[in-house]
Amino acid sequence: MTRRPVTSVDVARLAGVSQSAVSRAFSPEASISPAMRARVLEAAATLNYRPSRIPAIMLSGRSLMIGVIVGGLSNPFYASALEQVAVSLQASGFQVLLVHVDDALTLDAALNQLASYRVDAVITALAIGTRDTAEALSALNIPAICFNSRFVGRNISTITSNNRQSGAMAAKIMRECGVRFPVWLAGPARNAASRERRHGFFDALTDHALIDHALIDHALTSDTPSPHPILELQGNDTYESGFNAMRDLLDRNFRPDGLFCSNDLMACGAMDALRDHGGLACPKDVIVIGYDNIPQGAWHAYDLTTFDQRTEKLVDAAMDILNDAFRPGAKALSRKIVVAAALVVRRSTAKAPPQVR
Amino acid sequence: MTRRPVTSVDVARLAGVSQSAVSRAFSPEASISPAMRARVLEAAATLNYRPSRIPAIMLSGRSLMIGVIVGGLSNPFYASALEQVAVSLQASGFQVLLVHVDDALTLDAALNQLASYRVDAVITALAIGTRDTAEALSALNIPAICFNSRFVGRNISTITSNNRQSGAMAAKIMRECGVRFPVWLAGPARNAASRERRHGFFDALTDHALIDHALIDHALTSDTPSPHPILELQGNDTYESGFNAMRDLLDRNFRPDGLFCSNDLMACGAMDALRDHGGLACPKDVIVIGYDNIPQGAWHAYDLTTFDQRTEKLVDAAMDILNDAFRPGAKALSRKIVVAAALVVRRSTAKAPPQVR
DNA sequence: GATGATGTTGCATAGCTATGCAAAAACCGG
DNA sequence: CCGGTTTTTGCATAGCTATGCAACATCATC
Numbered sequence: 001m002t003r004r005p006v007t008s009v010d011v012a013r014l015a016g017v018s019q020s021a022v023s024r025a026f027s028p029e030a031s032i033s034p035a036m037r038a039r040v041l042e043a044a045a046t047l048n049y050r051p052s053r054i055p056a057i058m059l060s061g062r063s064l065m066i067g068v069i070v071g072g073l074s075n076p077f078y079a080s081a082l083e084q085v086a087v088s089l090q091a092s093g094f095q096v097l098l099v100h101v102d103d104a105l106t107l108d109a110a111l112n113q114l115a116s117y118r119v120d121a122v123i124t125a126l127a128i129g130t131r132d133t134a135e136a137l138s139a140l141n142i143p144a145i146c147f148n149s150r151f152v153g154r155n156i157s158t159i160t161s162n163n164r165q166s167g168a169m170a171a172k173i174m175r176e177c178g179v180r181f182p183v184w185l186a187g188p189a190r191n192a193a194s195r196e197r198r199h200g201f202f203d204a205l206t207d208h209a210l211i212d213h214a215l216i217d218h219a220l221t222s223d224t225p226s227p228h229p230i231l232e233l234q235g236n237d238t239y240e241s242g243f244n245a246m247r248d249l250l251d252r253n254f255r256p257d258g259l260f261c262s263n264d265l266m267a268c269g270a271m272d273a274l275r276d277h278g279g280l281a282c283p284k285d286v287i288v289i290g291y292d293n294i295p296q297g298a299w300h301a302y303d304l305t306t307f308d309q310r311t312e313k314l315v316d317a318a319m320d321i322l323n324d325a326f327r328p329g330a331k332a333l334s335r336k337i338v339v340a341a342a343l344v345v346r347r348s349t350a351k352a353p354p355q356v357r
Numbered sequence: 358m359t360r361r362p363v364t365s366v367d368v369a370r371l372a373g374v375s376q377s378a379v380s381r382a383f384s385p386e387a388s389i390s391p392a393m394r395a396r397v398l399e400a401a402a403t404l405n406y407r408p409s410r411i412p413a414i415m416l417s418g419r420s421l422m423i424g425v426i427v428g429g430l431s432n433p434f435y436a437s438a439l440e441q442v443a444v445s446l447q448a449s450g451f452q453v454l455l456v457h458v459d460d461a462l463t464l465d466a467a468l469n470q471l472a473s474y475r476v477d478a479v480i481t482a483l484a485i486g487t488r489d490t491a492e493a494l495s496a497l498n499i500p501a502i503c504f505n506s507r508f509v510g511r512n513i514s515t516i517t518s519n520n521r522q523s524g525a526m527a528a529k530i531m532r533e534c535g536v537r538f539p540v541w542l543a544g545p546a547r548n549a550a551s552r553e554r555r556h557g558f559f560d561a562l563t564d565h566a567l568i569d570h571a572l573i574d575h576a577l578t579s580d581t582p583s584p585h586p587i588l589e590l591q592g593n594d595t596y597e598s599g600f601n602a603m604r605d606l607l608d609r610n611f612r613p614d615g616l617f618c619s620n621d622l623m624a625c626g627a628m629d630a631l632r633d634h635g636g637l638a639c640p641k642d643v644i645v646i647g648y649d650n651i652p653q654g655a656w657h658a659y660d661l662t663t664f665d666q667r668t669e670k671l672v673d674a675a676m677d678i679l680n681d682a683f684r685p686g687a688k689a690l691s692r693k694i695v696v697a698a699a700l701v702v703r704r705s706t707a708k709a710p711p712q713v714r
Numbered sequence: 715g716a717t718g719a720t721g722t723t724g725c726a727t728a729g730c731t732a733t734g735c736a737a738a739a740a741c742c743g744g
Numbered sequence: 745c746c747g748g749t750t751t752t753t754g755c756a757t758a759g760c761t762a763t764g765c766a767a768c769a770t771c772a773t774c
Contacts, residue, residue: 018754023732033752048496050472054414055731058759079436086457098455100443115407139405272657300629301658375724380762390722412761415729
């Protein structure tokens with residue numbers, strides 16, 4: 001086994017032709033006679049030769065690699081999103097250079113790596129919140145696409161779900177179900193999407209003033225941080241945080257009858273706490289709404305009403321941006337795209353409205 | 358915005374030094390004076406220059422990229438495995454070139470892509486069963502590492518969980534719980550790991566002859582494929598397949614009291630069917646054992662006893678293989694490593710043995 | 715100050731493929 | 745068979761960085 005990989009010159013020598021001929025044999029559009037191509041391909045097969053894209057990267061300035069930055073693949077939503085991104089990129093002839101990131105520190109190093117491998121663009125599903133990271137992204141001077149991030153900047157495009165309207169929709173469901181003690185289970189504070197969902201939810205609920213403020217205020221103990229009439233719990237997007245937050249609430253003898261969670265993982269955790277810790281039945285005693293439409297939400301143990309972000313549409317939008325960005329003569333673009341989420345109604349909100357409309 | 362990326366020559370010109378100096382400024386071991394380095398780095402910062410690894414790939418013959426082939430990220434086990442592989446590879450200074458594969462057809466194309474990008478090695482968690490794919494992998498002439506695949510070949514190393522012993526361990530638990538009507542819920546037939554688990558489970562159960570054959574035989578209808586005294590259900594590693602298989606069994610009025618599933622997703626599905634469709638309580642009426650230790654198995658709705666494959670050990674083993682393979686003067690290696698799975702006992706098997714020992 | 719040792723810098727080149735251009739070949743019509 | 749047209753082939757080169765080597769500078773030592 002020779003360590004050096006087979007080169008086009010090796011093939012050319014074996015076939016008794018020039019190196020250019022070998023190159024052309026592997027290029028479908030090239031001008032080459034069928035006889036020549038056959039001869040070359042035969043020699044190539046003998047040596048098990050495959051043309052390298054590395055020199056082509058230098059010449060063309062296009063690596064056809066897209067840097068994909070991920071974090072938290074333990075959330076099935078992100079795992080699935082990554083899968084769809086990978087499939088779409090491959091279908092468009094791109095390669096995926098994957099980078100996993102834990103914190104902002106790693107991100108900087110990751111961006112350096114991606115830059116040195118000359119990726120043509122970057123796609124990330126991280127909640128890029130800080131100005132620093134956005135600027136670092138901009139400085140790469142290549143198209144960047146962020147999912148569910150609010151940040152805009154030169155060369156940065158964002159694709160988000162219509163989080164605010166979805167929040168309002170959740171509020172509408174609460175009203176229709178006659179919810180009197182609504183609870184909002186928030187994701188991490190730095191998550192822009194979570195903040196938007198909260199915004200829409202709170203605004204729509206308080207606007208319509210269908211909440212029994214007095215009762216809720218009464219239920220709030222002094223150390224509750226939220227100044228709103230809707231009870232707010234703090235989570236961090238994991239099942240455990242949802243379970244714990246709800247368990248603590250139940251321990252304080254608060255019995256919600258409506259719960260909107262910033263994502264499905266927390267919703268599942270909260271539902272388990274409601275059932276096992278509070279003895280509350282869903283949807284009879286409490287209705288629950290999540291976000292993301294992860295497969296687990298459809299499992300019979302949960303049967304969770306949720307919002308589907310339509311990842312396929314998000315990903316399609318990303319592909320459109322890439323195509324536009326690479327069109328010859330294209331300028332740096334920073335587009336902002338919002339895709340409407342689709343409400344998926346399941347049993348967790350199947351409560352007959354107790355009051356006549 | 359100039360389309361052409363900044364080059365080391367640009368930096369050299371601005372700093373008034375040679376191109377070599379720029380290169381050395383970015384190479385920690387290089388012989389260069391602090392003054393020179395500072396000057397270069399300043400110019401580089403001005404131009405936002407980062408050295409490209411592309412020419413270095415050509416010169417060194419090492420891309421430091423590892424091709425990672427995945428499929429079925431909707432299984433949290435694989436998503437998590439990918440995450441850990443990515444983290445470890447990055448920590449070792451490698452990049453991850455990710456390829457998603459649906460079927461064998463795509464795999465061939467994927468291998469060609471990886472080869473043309475000159476990845477230094479390939480890691481895959483696919484169940485590579487056919488001889489063709491293994492040969493294609495071998496033909497790449499680079500180290501290949503397969504998780505949970507039985508195939509061996511030149512340059513192919515395999516890392517598997519000790520599936521057979523785990524199966525035997527599951528049988529032991531069944532015996533201790535006094536199970537009389539055991540059921541095996543299999544993964545796809547082409548999944549080598551699933552076959553091994555079945556093997557260990559069946560052997561250990563029949564060896565000890567603690568199963569009430571007559572009763573089980575009676576329960577088997579004529580069209581049941583399995584010739585064994587243990588009832589065998591066919592799944593495809595998804596929640597739905599587990600749910601459906603169990604529901605169909607219950608519809609035929611069979612009431613199992615012990616269930617071993619080839620993976621946790623199917624176990625969760627089967628548990629939901631047992632509860633909602635058969636009215637059976639776990640662990641009182643039926644005990645359930647899964648495989649993989651996905652987070653969902655720990656959720657309160659399931660609380661599933663399962664086998665943890667110790668992904669961190671599998672991944673460490675993979676890193677060891679890579680390091681050895683890249684050691685100067687190393688020969689092609691095809692190692693076979695087996696890592697013992699760790700039994701995680703939870704409530705789904707918490708049944709007091711009814712019979713005195 | 716001469717000598718040698720050590721440290722620093724620049725020059726030149728390798729690495730592999732795609733492609734513009736020119737040369738050669740093939741083909742075609744008369 | 746010949747000039748012209750089209751097709752095919754080979755030559756030469758670009759693309760960017762790391763590094764061996766030589767040249768040069770610096771420094772210490774006697």
